[in-house]
Amino acid sequence: MPELNLVLFGPPGSGKGTQGERLQEDLRLPYYATGDILRAAVREETELGGTAKRYMDRGDLVPDEVIVSVIAERIDSPEAADGFILDGFPRTEPQAEALADRLTELGRSLTAVLLIDVDDDEVVRRLGGRRTCEENGHVFHVEFNPPEKEGVCDLDGSPLVVRDDDEPEVIRHRLEQYHAKTEPLVDFYDRRSLLRRIDGAASPGEVGAELERTLATLRLEADEAI
Numbered sequence: 553m554p555e556l557n558l559v560l561f562g563p564p565g566s567g568k569g570t571q572g573e574r575l576q577e578d579l580r581l582p583y584y585a586t587g588d589i590l591r592a593a594v595r596e597e598t599e600l601g602g603t604a605k606r607y608m609d610r611g612d613l614v615p616d617e618v619i620v621s622v623i624a625e626r627i628d629s630p631e632a633a634d635g636f637i638l639d640g641f642p643r644t645e646p647q648a649e650a651l652a653d654r655l656t657e658l659g660r661s662l663t664a665v666l667l668i669d670v671d672d673d674e675v676v677r678r679l680g681g682r683r684t685c686e687e688n689g690h691v692f693h694v695e696f697n698p699p700e701k702e703g704v705c706d707l708d709g710s711p712l713v714v715r716d717d718d719e720p721e722v723i724r725h726r727l728e729q730y731h732a733k734t735e736p737l738v739d740f741y742d743r744r745s746l747l748r749r750i751d752g753a754a755s756p757g758e759v760g761a762e763l764e765r766t767l768a769t770l771r772l773e774a775d776e777a778i
């Protein structure tokens with residue numbers, strides 16, 4: 553079976569986390585989210601973890617070459633022999649270049665970059681409509697999952713509030729950041745014919761089905777290439 557070496561992209565509110573979890577279960581591949589990997593490397597006290605920790609303890613950003621090495625350490629581990637799913641990495645073009653170089657050194661390459669595409673208005677609609685229970689964090693949505701009584705948690709009667717993260721101006725800011733950082737990478741991978749766009753405006757079930765179809769096509773192409 554050919555390897556499936558995947559990168560998952562998508563704006564906040566695209567359902568990327570949900571789809572990533574589902575992919576991980578379906579494909580039985582390790583799912584690497586950068587923040588988690590860095591924390592695990594620090595916890596497991598690997599050499600690179602120690603280096604990363606020195607930056608984090610000072611409150612500095614961990615430099616690209618350290619992040620790339622930490623990710624490469626994972627990719628080169630037995631659990632990732634059949635493939636992996638990266639989330640939150642690469643974030644910049646230099647990181648993408650470095651990832652490509654390290655994969656080449658390992659005799660591997662990316663199979664595809666999956667972009668769950670959702671337009672900004674839909675993101676604002678999804679995230680901006682969220683209402684969170686003040687006491688226990690239960691989440692509702694004014695449109696998709698409204699509480700029985702407006703502004704009150706169905707489960708414990710606590711007031712429902714808009715989390716800071718879900719304020720429209722904060723969402724717009726997160727989207728600006730996403731576009732500024734991610735769009736150059738979308739072009740980068742598109743030029744290398746690795747980009748696959750998934751329409752993220754559909755329901756989670758339909759998005760999952762489209763991801764499955766895309767992966768089936770990728771596997772066919774990989775089989776034919778052998």
Ligand SMILES: [Zn+2]
Pocket residue numbers: 685686687688689690705706707708709710
């Ligand atoms: Zn509640």
